[in-house]
Amino acid sequence: MSFSIQGKTAIVTGAANGVGLAIGRQFVDAGANVVFADMDEDRLTQEVGELVGDDTQARIFAGDLREKLTQANLLSATLDAFDQVDILVNASRQVIHSDPLNDEDDAVEMLLQQNLMTSLRMTQLISKRMIKQGKDQETGGLGSIVNLSSIAATHTHADLLAYSISSAALDQMTRSMAVALAPHRIRVNAVGFGGVMSASLKQLLKEHPDYRDEIKAITPLSRIAAPSEVADAVQFLASDGAGFVTGQIMTVDGGRTLLDPVAAPAH
Template sequence: MSLTIEGKTAIVTGAANGVGLAIARHFADKGANVMFADMDEARLQDEIGDQPEDTNIRYFAGDLRERLTIANLLSATLDAFDRVDILVNGSRQIMPSDPLDMDDDSVITLLNQNLMTSYRLSQLVAKRMIKQGCGQDEDASGAIINLSSIAARRTHPDLLGYSVSTAALDQMTRSMAVALAPHNIRVNAVAFGSVMSASLKGALKENAEFRGDIETRTPLGRIAAPRELAETVQFLASDGAGFTTGQILTVDGGRTLLDTVTAPAH
């Protein structure tokens, strides 16, 4: 079983910090050409800086909620690397929701950020992958990996918008997997529990006791490192997962086996 992604070209969104950055760096270390994409240009510049044209790293800054920005991201990737083989939809947002507040627009905000951005980018990239497969390389294939959350299956009222948006992302994953299977494009998702992401770091700074709550509700007794998630995403992007599509792979240290509604997942 080959887990290599060497020589393939990947777009990773949400790549300026946290989990997205860890995935993008991991892919680059494994020999893939990687376009780091995020709206935070200053952070991208700090993390990877300007790269010589002969390196396997580039970055793109822009608001991917805009259709034109998505098109420009794909164009920039093709200009740099000529093709795209892997898309990791890692751009996501977490914010609290009040289910009883009629003026709370968090559900709409999070559906736009966590679902529609991934959906539109997946559509555009998939069309490019299909075009690549119609060329001389009949074995050309593609892999799309969405970053989801166990919040899609757990109930916590304060995370209504986040839960709804990730549940929708899971269903999008399954639907697109079926639609793209005839083109040899696989679509999967990773639903993770508590990973040391940028948002979780912020939550732990505000409430130090939060760490203990998470650890006691996780059978493995710890918070995952972003690297561990990156390795899971690499598997789904590789030929080793060549017969895997439409799956929501849970990476949560066993948390969903025991979890209660009192400890939200990040």
């Protein structure tokens, strides 16, 4: 079975930098139509502006996807450009370090909104469209949804309380939506990664260069992965080659979770 996504239409959120950008670019290279969505319009234009045109496979969409109206506008823009949507990648995510004992810290509420609820609402909206466009299709999959999560969902770092909670909630949302959408032949999976050069990790290493060696030391493969290595996993899950895979959290961490380091940065 091929892992091809040639000719399919994908929405990738959080696509202005880091892992989301790598996923969107890889999907374009693989022959998919891609809508790169993010809040940062300037960064979107800078990173993928050269790919965009009326006769190309790529479009950009800028807006705050925490808002339901913005999500609806994103779907409309996708349908206007490509007539359908086959793949949703919820790559919009945020990492906040906070004091877990500070009862005035609202990081948990913020990340549940950003990392969980935005992905949930996007999943609900896009899956309804997938069901509608596939109502006359009796066999085969109707769509694939892939969420980006983290090994922080199961591994504890006190300063990442909010991120850990939102990641764990996203994993459970993935499983629940996989069951709910299975009768409609829509698959829902997630990639839980750690030790990958995401935008948040790149920023963290600027502030704490010593973390680079620490992360390598507790990673059996002894390196930090490129964003493209997460994109490879996402493409597999999005493709028909993963046609019997749903409700799974695929771990991409170079073996870090095998060693269970409690205090290491879970990025």
